[in-house]
Amino acid sequence: MDISIRIGGEAGQGIQSIGELLLKIFSHMGFWLFSHQDYMSRVRGGNNFYQVRIADRPVHSSREKIELLLALNQETARLWEKDLTPDGLMLLEGSLSPMETSGRALQVPFTSLAKEAGAAIYANTVATGSLLGMLGFPIEGLSEVVKSGFLKKGEAVAEQNWKAFELGYLYAKRECLTCAFHIAPPAYSKRKILSGNQAIAWGAILSGVKFYSAYPMTPSTGILNHLAANAMRFGIVVEQAEDEISAINMVLGASFGGVRAMTGSSGGGFALMVEGLSLAAMTETPIVIAEVQRPGPATGLPTRTEQGDLLFVLFTGHGEFPRVCFAPGDPEQAIYLTNKAFDMAERFQIPCFIISDQYLADSTWSIKEIEWDRIVYKDYRIKNADSNYLRHKITPDGVSPLAIPGFIEGTVVTDSDEHDEEGHIIESASIRKQMVEKRLYKKLPHIRKEISPPAYYGPKVPKVVLVGWGSTLGVLLDVTEDLNKDIPTGLIHFTELWPFPEIRGTKAWEAIERAELKVGVENNASGQFAWLMKAETGIALDKLILRYDGRPFYSDQLREELNGTLSRP
Amino acid sequence: MEPYQDLKGQEPAWCPGCGNFAIREALIKAIKALGLAPRDFVIVSGIGQGAKMPHYLKCNTFNGLHGRSLPVATGLKVANHDLWVIAEAGDGDIYGEGGNHLIHTMRRNPNITLLVHNNQIYGLTKGQASPTSVPELSSKTQPFGVLSETLNPLALAVAMNASFVARGFAGDVEGLKDLMIQAIQHKGFSLLDILQPCVTFNKVNTYSWYRERVYYTKDHDPYDRTKAFEKALEWGEKIPLGVIYKSKRPCFEDRIPVLSKGPLVQQGFDLKGVVAEIFK
Numbered sequence: 001m002d003i004s005i006r007i008g009g010e011a012g013q014g015i016q017s018i019g020e021l022l023l024k025i026f027s028h029m030g031f032w033l034f035s036h037q038d039y040m041s042r043v044r045g046g047n048n049f050y051q052v053r054i055a056d057r058p059v060h061s062s063r064e065k066i067e068l069l070l071a072l073n074q075e076t077a078r079l080w081e082k083d084l085t086p087d088g089l090m091l092l093e094g095s096l097s098p099m100e101t102s103g104r105a106l107q108v109p110f111t112s113l114a115k116e117a118g119a120a121i122y123a124n125t126v127a128t129g130s131l132l133g134m135l136g137f138p139i140e141g142l143s144e145v146v147k148s149g150f151l152k153k154g155e156a157v158a159e160q161n162w163k164a165f166e167l168g169y170l171y172a173k174r175e176c177l178t179c180a181f182h183i184a185p186p187a188y189s190k191r192k193i194l195s196g197n198q199a200i201a202w203g204a205i206l207s208g209v210k211f212y213s214a215y216p217m218t219p220s221t222g223i224l225n226h227l228a229a230n231a232m233r234f235g236i237v238v239e240q241a242e243d244e245i246s247a248i249n250m251v252l253g254a255s256f257g258g259v260r261a262m263t264g265s266s267g268g269g270f271a272l273m274v275e276g277l278s279l280a281a282m283t284e285t286p287i288v289i290a291e292v293q294r295p296g297p298a299t300g301l302p303t304r305t306e307q308g309d310l311l312f313v314l315f316t317g318h319g320e321f322p323r324v325c326f327a328p329g330d331p332e333q334a335i336y337l338t339n340k341a342f343d344m345a346e347r348f349q350i351p352c353f354i355i356s357d358q359y360l361a362d363s364t365w366s367i368k369e370i371e372w373d374r375i376v377y378k379d380y381r382i383k384n385a386d387s388n389y390l391r392h393k394i395t396p397d398g399v400s401p402l403a404i405p406g407f408i409e410g411t412v413v414t415d416s417d418e419h420d421e422e423g424h425i426i427e428s429a430s431i432r433k434q435m436v437e438k439r440l441y442k443k444l445p446h447i448r449k450e451i452s453p454p455a456y457y458g459p460k461v462p463k464v465v466l467v468g469w470g471s472t473l474g475v476l477l478d479v480t481e482d483l484n485k486d487i488p489t490g491l492i493h494f495t496e497l498w499p500f501p502e503i504r505g506t507k508a509w510e511a512i513e514r515a516e517l518k519v520g521v522e523n524n525a526s527g528q529f530a531w532l533m534k535a536e537t538g539i540a541l542d543k544l545i546l547r548y549d550g551r552p553f554y555s556d557q558l559r560e561e562l563n564g565t566l567s568r569p
Numbered sequence: 570m571e572p573y574q575d576l577k578g579q580e581p582a583w584c585p586g587c588g589n590f591a592i593r594e595a596l597i598k599a600i601k602a603l604g605l606a607p608r609d610f611v612i613v614s615g616i617g618q619g620a621k622m623p624h625y626l627k628c629n630t631f632n633g634l635h636g637r638s639l640p641v642a643t644g645l646k647v648a649n650h651d652l653w654v655i656a657e658a659g660d661g662d663i664y665g666e667g668g669n670h671l672i673h674t675m676r677r678n679p680n681i682t683l684l685v686h687n688n689q690i691y692g693l694t695k696g697q698a699s700p701t702s703v704p705e706l707s708s709k710t711q712p713f714g715v716l717s718e719t720l721n722p723l724a725l726a727v728a729m730n731a732s733f734v735a736r737g738f739a740g741d742v743e744g745l746k747d748l749m750i751q752a753i754q755h756k757g758f759s760l761l762d763i764l765q766p767c768v769t770f771n772k773v774n775t776y777s778w779y780r781e782r783v784y785y786t787k788d789h790d791p792y793d794r795t796k797a798f799e800k801a802l803e804w805g806e807k808i809p810l811g812v813i814y815k816s817k818r819p820c821f822e823d824r825i826p827v828l829s830k831g832p833l834v835q836q837g838f839d840l841k842g843v844v845a846e847i848f849k
Binding site for chain 1: 578579607609611621623624627628631634637640646647648651652669672673826830833834836840843846847
């Protein structure tokens with residue numbers, strides 16, 4: 001079973017609440033879910049949608065073709081009817097009309113049923129119930145799940161919403177003569193769902209983050225919101241800064257003061273943080289930065305997705321210094337990699353990045369159980385030192401003892417100017433040289449050792465390999481599985497991007513050596529990762545499939561595009 | 570014997586006669602009078618001649634970027650509110666590059682002290698106009714004089730309802746020391762603007778120019794905001810020194826619920842406890 005439901009309408013019509021209620025219901029039933037959002041940069045009006053894919057096996061991406069379309073306005077019906085599968089059906093308010101009268105639409109009087117249940121405002125709950133009715137799901141035992149989201153408005157409101165849900169359900173079940181779905185819930189237990197932004201926030205919480213400062217910027221704001229919502233529970237101070245420059249400098253101050261600290265933004269906001277990035281490097285102050293990409297240049301498409309900031313994040317910042325960049329492919333990876341970023345930032349006293357994008361940030365996945373023993377927490381700071389303490393002491397591995405000011409006998413001194421071991425401003429050529437070597441050459445080999453090679457999914461001897469990074473993991477996994485029905489296909493997926501991992505001798509390397517065709521897939525216009533891979537390994541990819549219209553890849557659509565690529569010599 | 574030897578750091582690289590020497594002397598005396606040891610406080614600074622101060626003292630130091638001392642100081646104070654945090658900046662540094670941070674730090678009101686070495690000119694970059702330069706000052710970069718309105722930091726601070734606003738003069742070490750003590754002891758954000766002659770570049774606002782004009786306020790009620798605004802606007806024939814404005818506002822750290830359990834840096838982290846809390 002594999003069903004996609006799209007809920008479309010104007011901003012402000014409650015698309016997101018319907019989507020979230022569906023996720024709650026289906027994850028309670030034990031299905032595997034994936035959802036993504038397509039929304040415009042406006043609070044009211046326009047045309048947005050929320051798409052949920054429900055399956056009895058793990059799914060990692062959205063498809064363009066959908067089985068059910070809930071149209072909350074006429075525009076949705078007009079725009080998306082074309083995406084219905086041959087068995088697909090549309091659900092809409094009785095007062096709206098479908099574009100075709102081919103019997104592919106079920107009209108339900110959402111508002112009048114809602115009034116019957118108690119108030120017109122429950123129309124969206126009626127609609128959600130109708131979707132379940134069309135799918136033929138049994139709804140016994142769902143009342144608590146449906147009511148849970150409304151309980152904060154009181155027991156009576158929750159009860160009336162359940163009534164509205166039931167009315168919609170029964171109406172659709174009775175009236176939908178063409179509904180061919182008869183799906184029983186799987187015998188699984190309840191599943192957890194998580195979005196990319198939430199996962200980064202959880203990764204930070206599990207790593208002991210104590211201070212998060214950021215300036216709101218779509219699509220990174222979810223991290224700020226999620227940490228603020230959990231501030232009291234986990235003892236975190238969250239501060240909305242006056243600008244991104246302040247955000248990163250506050251984070252540096254907090255980290256210097258002895259706590260784990262993080263900031264996050266999208267490309268434009270991170271551009272403002274760049275001088276602070278360089279300051280983190282010079283003062284060897286550990287920080288973690290989440291860069292949640294959206295299409296640029298400049299303001300670009302604020303609510304859309306792109307993998308366009310990769311080379312910017314890797315190479316921005318004046319001066320030469322080491323950094324670490326991770327790009328998780330799904331929420332589970334986001335938890336582990338955020339945790340690894342915190343650990344490496346403090347261990348090596350360097351800036352570490354999590355590169356995400358709108359697609360990963362706002363999409364939700366059913367997740368497997370978190371392997372708690374994979375979460376690393378080691379406190380690298382020292383709390384005892386005598387008055388001869390040297391903040392930037394030159395050591396064999398370049399890492400100096402990291403003391404907390406006020407905790408030790410001596411003073412902790414650091415400077416954005418080139419400095420001596422104590423941290424005081426200098427101009428000496430020989431000390432400058434030693435400090436560059438300490439920060440860069442001595443640390444780098446130790447940092448490199450921690451970087452994992454890319455994951456390889458697929459047969460030992462593939463004919464085709466796909467190469468991708470970051471948030472395209474899900475869609476690439478689904479497409480690879482599908483392609484393997486016809487042609488042995490492997491997927492090489494990078495999540496630990498910088499320093500560039502050593503790939504010689506890995507499974508990925510063997511696959512690359514054996515494949516007849518190597519295809520890069522990136523959500524940007526210039527194939528930034530392909531360029532990087534060639535620069536670092538000498539391996540050139542044969543073809544690139546690039547998407548740069550601000551939209552994510554869909555698995556069915558990418559599959560078609562790959563068919564075209566594979567059929568051309 | 571040189572007094573306060575234990576608080577002195579590197580030998581200053583300032584010009585002979587620079588007002589910064591007197592500011593340094595006053596600061597050492599103030600820190601001594603407050604009984605602070607070098608490990609008890611942190612000086613956070615930006616870039617400029619004044620921002621080099623922490624290198625010339627013995628103290629915890631974060632010498633960051635031009636204009637950015639206040640966000641660093643705020644983050645540091647949130648991490649450990651047991652530390653005394655002093656930010657030092659010049660007029661170009663904090664009234665120019667860091668102007669936005671100054672405005673928002675006054676809004677937040679963290680318990681930190683900002684000492685502004687206000688010499689009404691850029692020293693480090695050799696003589697350009699700063700936001701506090703007077704219109705008649707001309708420079709290589711401003712050959713026709715300063716065309717923008719002079720920034721009045723005290724009036725700005727009163728308008729922002731900053732919780733402690735004062736002005737000192739580098740020509741009076743004892744008076745400056747007393748103001749520094751009051752500023753550091755004030756709970757909340759304290760702005761101490763220090764008039765500081767630049768003997769090399771500023772040929773307008775010299776020691777004698779200031780001496781003819783400055784006076785300490787008498788019988789001025791710093792809690793009277795209207796009077797404070799009038800005092801803040803006084804500039805020309807007479808220039809007032811002393812505490813210009815105070816307001817009773819809770820400080821930032823006291824308003825953050827998480828910090829009621831003690832300094833963040835001492836709150837610790839227990840991974841097992843966090844996992845248990847997630848599953849609760």
